[in-house]
Amino acid sequence: MKSKTSILVLLISVLILNLNIYADSDFDKAVLKAKKHLKEAMDKMDESKLVKSRGEFERILQLKKDVWLVNYYIALADYGLSMNAGRTENKDNIRKFTESGISIINKSIDENPEFADSFVLLEILNFNRWQYEQEKMQEIISATQTADADAMKLDPNNPRLILTNGISHFYTPEAFGGGVKVAIPEFEKAIEIFKIRKEKKEIYPDWGYDMAMGYMALSLIKRNDDGDMKKAKSIIDEALKLNPDSGFIAGYVTDQYKENNK
Amino acid sequence: MKYIILLVILLSHTGISISQSSDSEEPKFTVISGTVKGDRDSLLEGVNVVIKGTIDGATTDKKGYFEFETEKTGQQNLLFSFLEYEDKTIPVEILSGNNINLNVKLSKEDVKTEEIIVTASSFTSGQNNAVTLTPLEIVRIPGADADLYRAITTFPGSNQVDEGSRITVRGGDPDEVLTIIDQASLYNPFIFDETFNVSSYSTINPWGLKGINFTSGGFSAKYGNVLSAVLDLKSYDMPQGTGMFAWLGLANASLSGVYLSKDRNFGATFSGGKLLLQPYFAINGESSEYEPIPQSNQFGGTLSYKLGSTGNIKFYANYSDDKVGIKNASPSFDGFYNSNSKSYFTNLKLMTAPSSSTLINAGASFSLYDRNNEYGILNTDTKDIYSKGRVDFTKNLTSKIDINTGAEYEYSGYEIKGTVPSYSYNLNLTAPSFKIDTLSHTGRIGAYAETQIKISDRVFVIAGARTDYHTLSGKMSFDPRISFGYLPDNFHSIRGAVGLYHQYPRLDNYFRASDNDLNPEDAMHYILGYEFNKEGKIVFRVEGYYKDYKNLVLMDRNDFYYRSSGEGNVKGVDVFFKTKISNKFTGWISYAYSDSKRKQYDSQNLAPSNYDITNNFSLVGSYNLTDQIVFGAIYKLSTGKPYTPVTGSEFVSSQNVFRPVYGEVNSARYPAYSRIDVNAQYIFSLFGKFAVAVIAVNNILNHKNIYQYTYNSDYSERKEIITNNKRTFYVGLGLQL
Structure with missing residues (x-):
């Protein structure tokens, strides 16, 4: 009798395990597929694709698994949509997607406060607020600094965190403590980490390598010391090998190089 | 062991048989397609459509069209979701192979909890489409000295009292303007509020506000015991980070900070400031003789704790004090007018949302304003005490209908002790006087109910009523109110309001009433206005109003008691034009015409009210020279306020002083008031931190505006007392720590 009970328990356990394996597999497949679509959309900065990709992640929420991670990607899609709105100076949409992104990434952080990338995303979303509510500068500075510190505590070698700081310094005038001199070492460090970094799970975010190379190239173009343009060209080529679809590298960065290398 | 082997085999076979079964049968897909539309049948791109519990679904394209295949069958729920729109769930019966086509309409989340619907006579800041004032504009308005109240007076309908932060609205008294912060009534958010010729300043930090709604008439039934205007402020529920600003x-010098815990459930803010006028006077000179010079301290803060995903509890506390002595020569006394005050305010607020469509706010507040005034024989200690408990309940019945209801109890106490001159014209140290030691208090119970109805995408109506009961007088009031808006398109709107408003007289008025028999003063508001608002970039508004006052406090000349037999009216037009040109220029012009007459207190006939400013004009501009440098300027011009002239004097031999003989109440006016202020702001980095420097020159043309007239001892010579706001230079530096 005892052994029959044991078998029954084992049977149920294995069945549950089996179901979970199937569920995990469905979930992972769905996330990986959606992640690929999001990357394509972000590479091309294609609004329609970004919207579709956002919807894809929203649908994955229905699986009710690792909701924090799915929310992370929805917030990342919102960030992409807000950046896209920034290209056309559509302030209503910058605000709409930034606010949505902040709200969703905060939910993600509530669900999993130990994931450094969520704080990095919160930081860059808060940077976006400058574009439409400069009057809240004190609050924005506090929010970005806090998110930065939280990410730093959790994962000081997170390459996206280092990249974000580099981008922030790249756009900040020297008079404000920024400039390429400060940014270049950060891009270098981010690239070094990206080279060797493997995320704990394939479904986790891994964006940023090509972007770090793009910004490194832009920084060299901007600095334009002896040999910088040559180095920039080499980095652009390397970045295009890494991600031939990157609109940022193939378009903006390459154009900047051509313009400054006449 | 054999069972385990059997089990493994069984499981393996189950898996195989499932997969074989799947492979052998051709899956039958059902195509679900359709179109999703929004308000006014606009096609919505980006709507997410999903069968609940699955990942089967699609996103709508530019034509609002979606299409996807599913193997699911039977009763299923289709979920439609889209940013800023309400989710919609549609049950469908899926029969394998029978395709489904749907036409779906989504509604915007029009009536959200705590959303401010912009009504007539409102100027708002927050996340809505009709923002007319932002905290950045408040701190940048030249001459406003980063003071919310002073900034508001650059909009039509409101005026500064003696160049300070106290405001009057559409000819009413300053007491007829109610400030509310997080539901609590804030009666004394000022320093130097009752001082002679020293401008008052607000103690409210504009950076701490997430929403500002100033309404100069026709406001909601949720606001009780206020006759003219409401400034409703909402502070942040939770800081968004950690940092300090010096x-x-x-x-002046100040330090403020915010803190957010790592789990983001707890937040705290603090601010402290001190007035340090020595260097200011050293550069600008003392415009009056002071002993002591004006001094003030302020500190306060908040503690917030998140309750679940939608609730919050917040404790707010603020303390401020001031002290000043200013030389003044009146006909009967030449000496220092000394005053000092202490103000305490605390508020505990609880917010909870039991469901996505229900919001409950509850709060309890306490305030004490304690001040001393001394001038000649006058020497009084006065205390105002207020305590309030309040509950508000908001329910979104549908996307078009909102119900708001609530109740409050407010305790008010007024205490005055000291020596008061028997005759107002004789203030010298040996003048006849009497001792006073009086305490009066009352309770007020109020309740309201209101509904906000969106009749269509273009028409809204807010209808409500409130009732209040005053325990001291035993009087009850009932106020029906209605306001509406018609928005023919996204840019134009017509807004109006009609309603009855009551306010119980100040407690000191009951000292002079027989058996506390004073009715609440009342005003009927009629407002109609038109606005053109192109996404805040161009705003043009014109609004006409008429207010009919009844039951104003009036002195009965027969027995000198106060009675509720006064009356009055005010009519006027407000015009406002604001423009934003890219990120470079923001500016506005405001003009208000007002004709306010009252039979109130000593005025036995309808006469211009104390704050009847016939014409009031402001021109404000701010220009971003670069991302780092901003220039601003403001020009203000207005009709001088009325005063009661002295037409002669009589010698009172028993007191050895002259008594003035007055003309008709408010029958004369001070000269027109004008002033130009300029400032510049520079944003830069200091020690690698964000820093901002401000340079300001107030009253750059040094226009001598008159505070009031005084007279020599026999009233034969009139002298001007010029306001202390002469040309002054100010520089300040702020640093994010």
Whole structure:
């Protein structure tokens, strides 16, 4: 009798395990597929694709698994949509997607406060607020600094965190403590980490390598010391090998190089 | 062991048989397609459509069209979701192979909890489409000295009292303007509020506000015991980060900070400031003789704790004090007018949302304003005490209908002790006087109910009523109110309001009433206005109003008791034009015409009210020279306020002083008031931190505006007392720590 009970328990356990394996597999497949679509959309900065990709992640929420991670990607899609709105100076949409992104990434952080990338995303979303509510500068500075510190505590070698700081310094005038001199070492460090970094799970975010190379190239173009343009060209080529679809590298960065290398 | 082997085999076979079964049968897909539309049948791109519990679904394209295949069958729920729109769930019966086509309409989340619907006579800041004032504009308005109230007076309908932060609205008294912060009534958010010729300043930090709604008439039934205007402020529920900001200026220094816990459930803020006028006077000179010079301290803060995903509890506390002595020569006494005050305010607020469509706010507040005034024989200690408990309940019945209801109890106490001159014209140290030691208090119970109805995408109506009961007088009031808006398109709107408003007289008025028999003063508001608002970039508004006052406090000349037999009216037009040109220029012009007459207190006939400013004009501009440098300027011009002239005097031999003989109440006016202020702001990095420097020159043309007239001892010579706001220079530096 005892052994029959044991078998029954084992049977149920294995069945549950089996179901979970199937569920995990469905979930992972769905996330990986959606992640690929999001990357394509972000590479091309294609609004329609970004919207579709956002919807894809929203649908994955229905699986009710690792909701924090799915929310992370929805917030990342919102960030992409807000950046896209920034290209056309559509302030209503910058605000709409930034606010949505902040709200969703905060939910993600509530669900999993130990994931450094969520704080990095919160930081860059808060940077976006400058574009439409400069009057809240004190609050924005506090929010970005806090998110930065939280990410730093959790994962000081997170390459996206280092990249974000580099981008922030790249756009900040020297008079404000920024400039390429400060940014270049950060891009270098981010690239070094990206080279060797493997995320704990394939479904986790891994964006940023090509972007770090793009910004490194832009920084060299901007600095334009002896040999910088040559180095920039080499980095652009390397970045295009890494991600031939990157609109940022193939378009903006390459154009900047051509313009400054006449 | 054999069972385990059997089990493994069984499981393996189950898996195989499932997969074989799947492979052998051709899956039958059902195509679900359709179109999703929004308000006014606009096609919505980006709507997410999903069968609940699955990942089967699609996103709508530019034509609002979606299409996807599913193997699911039977009763399923289709979920439609889209940013800023309400989710919609549609049950469908899926029969394998029978395709489904749907036409779906989504509604915007029009009536959200705590959303401010912009009504007539409102100027708002927050996340809505009709923002007319932002905290950045408040701190940048030249001459406003980063003071919310002073900034508001650059909009039509409101005026500064004696160049300070106290405001009057559409000819009413300053007491007829109610400030509310997080539901609590804030009666004394000022320093130097009752001082002779020293401008008052607000103690409210504009950076701490997430929403500002100033309404100069026709406001909601949720606001009780206020006759003219409401300034409704909402502070942040939770800081969004951790940091500190320090400010050092020619006249003041302050330090503020915010803290957010790592789990983001707890937040705290603090601010402290001190007035340091020595360097300011050293550069600008003392415009009057002071002993002591004006001094003030302020500190306060908040503690917030998140309750679940939608609730919040917040404790707010603020303390401020001031002290000043200013030389003044009146006909009967030449000496220092000394005053000092202490103000305490605390508020505990609880917010909870039991469901996505229900919001409950509850709060309890306490405030004490304690001040001393001394001038000649006058020497009084006065205390105002207020305590309030309040509950508000908001329910979104549908996307078009909102119900708001609530109740409040407010305790008010007024205490005055000291020596008061028997005759107002004789203030010298040996003048006849009497001792006073009086305490009066009352309770007020109020309740309201209101509904906001969106009749269509273009028409809204807010209808409600409130009732209040005053325990001291035993009087009850009932106020029906209605306001509406018609928005023919996204840019134009017509807004109006009609309603009855009551306010019980100040407690000191009951001292002079027989058996506390004073009715609440009342005003009927009629407002109609038109606005053109192109996404805040161009705003043009014109609004006409008429207010009919009844039951104003009036002195009965027969027995000198106060009675509720006064009356009055005010009519006027407000015009406002604001423009934003890219990120470079923001500016506005405001003009208000007002004709306010009252039979109130000593005025036995309808006469211009104390704050009847016939014409009031402001021109404000701010220009971003670069991302780092901003220039601003403001020009203000208005009709001088009325005063009661002295037409002669009589010698009172028993007191050895002259008594003035007055003409008709408010039958004369001070000269027109004008002033130009300029400032510049520079944003830069200091020690690698964000820093901002401000340079300001107030009253750059040094226009001598008159505060009031005084007279020599026999009233034969009139002298002007010029306001203390002569040309002054200010510089300040702020640093994010």
